[in-house]
Amino acid sequence: MSEDPLTTTFDGFLRADGRRGVRNWLVVAYTVYCAEHVARRITEPFRLEGVQLIGFDQCYPSDYGHELMEKLLTHPNVGAVLLVSLGCEEFRRSDLLATVEASGREVHSIVIQESGGTEKSIEAGQAIISKFLPRLETTTRAPMTAADLVIGLECGGSDALSGITANPAVGLFTDRLIDAGGTAIIEETNELFGCETHLASRARTPEIGEAVVRTIKKAMDYHRRLGHASFGGGNITGGLSTIEEKSAGAYAKCGTRPLDGVLIPGQRPSGSGLYLLDTVYDSDLRHGIPNIHDPHGVTAMAACGCHLIVFTTGRGSVVGQAVSPVIKVASNSAMYQRLDGDMDVNAGIAIESPDGLQAAAEEITRIVARAAAGDPTRSEALGHMESYISDGYFNPVPGGCRNPAEADETRA
Amino acid sequence: MDAIVLNPKDNVAVVLREVAPCESLQIGEGDVTALDRIPYGHKIARHDIPQGEHILKYGMPVGQAKSDIPRGGHVHMHNVVSVYMDNLQEHYE
Numbered sequence: 001m002s003e004d005p006l007t008t009t010f011d012g013f014l015r016a017d018g019r020r021g022v023r024n025w026l027v028v029a030y031t032v033y034c035a036e037h038v039a040r041r042i043t044e045p046f047r048l049e050g051v052q053l054i055g056f057d058q059c060y061p062s063d064y065g066h067e068l069m070e071k072l073l074t075h076p077n078v079g080a081v082l083l084v085s086l087g088c089e090e091f092r093r094s095d096l097l098a099t100v101e102a103s104g105r106e107v108h109s110i111v112i113q114e115s116g117g118t119e120k121s122i123e124a125g126q127a128i129i130s131k132f133l134p135r136l137e138t139t140t141r142a143p144m145t146a147a148d149l150v151i152g153l154e155c156g157g158s159d160a161l162s163g164i165t166a167n168p169a170v171g172l173f174t175d176r177l178i179d180a181g182g183t184a185i186i187e188e189t190n191e192l193f194g195c196e197t198h199l200a201s202r203a204r205t206p207e208i209g210e211a212v213v214r215t216i217k218k219a220m221d222y223h224r225r226l227g228h229a230s231f232g233g234g235n236i237t238g239g240l241s242t243i244e245e246k247s248a249g250a251y252a253k254c255g256t257r258p259l260d261g262v263l264i265p266g267q268r269p270s271g272s273g274l275y276l277l278d279t280v281y282d283s284d285l286r287h288g289i290p291n292i293h294d295p296h297g298v299t300a301m302a303a304c305g306c307h308l309i310v311f312t313t314g315r316g317s318v319v320g321q322a323v324s325p326v327i328k329v330a331s332n333s334a335m336y337q338r339l340d341g342d343m344d345v346n347a348g349i350a351i352e353s354p355d356g357l358q359a360a361a362e363e364i365t366r367i368v369a370r371a372a373a374g375d376p377t378r379s380e381a382l383g384h385m386e387s388y389i390s391d392g393y394f395n396p397v398p399g400g401c402r403n404p405a406e407a408d409e410t411r412a
Numbered sequence: 413m414d415a416i417v418l419n420p421k422d423n424v425a426v427v428l429r430e431v432a433p434c435e436s437l438q439i440g441e442g443d444v445t446a447l448d449r450i451p452y453g454h455k456i457a458r459h460d461i462p463q464g465e466h467i468l469k470y471g472m473p474v475g476q477a478k479s480d481i482p483r484g485g486h487v488h489m490h491n492v493v494s495v496y497m498d499n500l501q502e503h504y505e
Contacts, residue, residue: 160426160453163470164416193496194472220496229497239426239454241467241487242494245474252470314453332453351416351428 005146005369006180012144013079016104020144021076022307022372023050024136025323026129028082029073030055031096032089038112039084042125047383050136051129052322054387061090062391064265069389071266071303073100073107075323079139080106080132082125087113106132147181149372150269152301152309152324153253154187156294159238159314159331163249165350165360166312166331172361173310173368174255174274183269185304186254187277187297189219190230190290194244195251199276202259207399211262212276215397219280222290230291234315253312262400265300265392270401277301278400283393295319295386298326302387308371310364318342320384325377327367329360344371344378415439415456419471424455424487426469431456448486455487467492 012020028051030039036055043051054072056065073081073096081100085093093109100107108128115121153170155162174184192199196216203209223229229243240246260273269275279297280290291297294317298309302324309324311317314331316339330336333348344367347360371377414437415425425439431450436443439458450456455469461481466473475492485491 160455164418164426194474223497229494231497236489237451239451239488241455241489241492242475243497244472244494245467245469248470248472248474351413 005366006176006182007145008369008373009143009145010373011141012148013076014140014142015076019076019305020142020148021078022144022374023077023325024079024139025050025052025077026080026082026132026136027052027054027073027078027323028084028125028129029069031069031083031085031091031093032059033057034059034086034089035084035112038118038121038125041122042082042084042129045126046129046133048381050133052385054322054389056091056389058391059089060391064392064394065389066092066096067266068299068303069096070099072299072323072387074103074105075302075305077307077323078105079136082128082132083107083109084121084125085109085111087111106135144372145180146177146369146372147272149177149308150183150185150304150306151177151368152185152187152298152304152306154294154298154301154309155191155250155253155312156317156319157234157313157315158240158246158249159235160240161331161348161351162312162314163252164331165357166314166329166347167249167252169347169350169357169360169364170253170310170312170329171255172357173364174253175257176361176365178255178257178273181272183272183275184254185263185269185275185277185301185306187279187301188230188250188291189215189276189278189280190223191243191247191250192216193220193229193247195247199251199259202257204258204260204273205399208259208261211397211400212259215262215276215278215280218282222280222285225285226289228289238314262397263304264394264397266303267396268305277304278394278397281392282395287390287392290392292388292390295321295388296390298324299387299389308368310368312347316342318379318384319386320377320379320382322385322387325371325380326384327364327371327377328379329364342378342382417458418469421471422468423457423459423461423465424467424469425458427452427454427456445484447482447484450486457481457483457485457487459483461487
């Protein structure tokens with residue numbers, strides 16, 4: 001038996017606030033969709049060289065969008081930032097620049113309307129990246145173990161095997177991560193219909209249990225009013241008949257350990273352990289569908305500080321994330337073979353031998369440890385850097401965290 | 413293995429290959445004859461499931477029978493309804 005991958009020490013990147021990252025990205029961030037083309041062109045020569053692209057699309061004064069941009073650009077995986085603005089948009093770019101600067105990161109801002117337009121802005125941006133990249137190589141390294149890791153858990157494109165192979169295998173991994181002192185976040189409160197009572201029974205305090213039930217009930221009410229749940233064509237073709245059947249399978253990802261809190265997007269866990277991320281808006285229907293697609297929820301988990309995302313898929317999702325690299329766990333061997341360039345782990349083996357589920361969990365653990373130590377995941381190596389920030393509205397979850405004072409502090 | 417029963421309480425099993433009508437499947441301790449074509453990953457009734465009864469998978473209710481489902485029948489959208497949200501929308505592939 002080889003060494004437990006979760007006790008291995010690896011080198012992370014030390015940030016001024018003491019947090020440690022598993023990547024040292026230079027992130028180019030556009031502050032309105034009108035600046036996306038210029039921002040993307042700036043990154044093109046540096047594809048797969050550690051330069052990532054994120055942005056906020058809307059020309060709308062969105063406090064929520066602003067907060068998520070702040071949290072992503074001061075994420076421990078981010079070493080330096082280039083902001084790209086058009087100039088006349090509603091986004092508070094000076095505030096964002098000041099926040100990133102105050103975090104101790106190198107940051108520069110380009111305003112297209114003040115820089116002579118598209119071509120000159122692209123040239124200027126690429127010159128800044130060429131200057132920043134060598135400096136990032138001198139970032140201070142610091143030792144990390146699994147106890148320092150925050151891992152986001154997601155499923156996308158579920159089929160009937162997701163809840164039998166991939167999600168239970170991830171559940172075993174989650175228990176091991178938490179036992180090693182690490183932290184896991186599960187989102188998709190709109191895919192836990194029917195699991196609320198069981199999850200609440202695992203809560204560390206009665207207040208957290210009540211917060212779980214309230215949060216999932218809010219998701220149900222919101223989706224009933226929308227007339228649409230997180231359940232669609234691919235799920236049905238794959239053999240799932242109801243949202244609660246899909247939910248029961250998704251729930252297996254979060255293992256068996258106690259639940260330590262309920263978070264909202266951008267809020268960091270107040271300690272180690274297992275957390276539920278509320279991703280359904282605290283508003284009337286004005287913000288529309290809360291789970292537009294998987295990268296939307298994955299980006300919300302990244303904004304909570306997840307270093308990596310473990311993403312199970314049955315039908316075969318190929319997406320990544322710009323700040324938090326995504327590890328793909330296939331639910332069945334046929335899809336794993338069809339999409340082998342995209343999948344990191346084949347959990348289809350879980351039903352192919354008596355100890356298959358354990359073997360799949362072992363492989364997930366090994367791949368997470370390798371990715372944390374710097375090995376690119378499949379989606380990362382393919383250049384996937386999906387990131388999606390919508391507008392939205394959330395109230396802090398009353399009683400959602402064990403230590404509200406500490407939770408407030410992490411949000412400040 | 414033709415099919416998997418996820419919890420002993422379950423009244424459905426998940427087939428692990430496409431099953432043709434009249435095929436006999438070894439499910440747990442007994443044989444069940446499939447009444448319908450059942451695609452890979454879909455559910456087959458292990459017992460007769462009367463209308464209104466819960467569909468049990470993982471030992472958890474995952475929907476309700478909207479008509480009587482005979483042992484060996486395909487259990488899916490045509491005979492299952494969600495307790496939480498109807499699936500009335502058109503879904504596309």
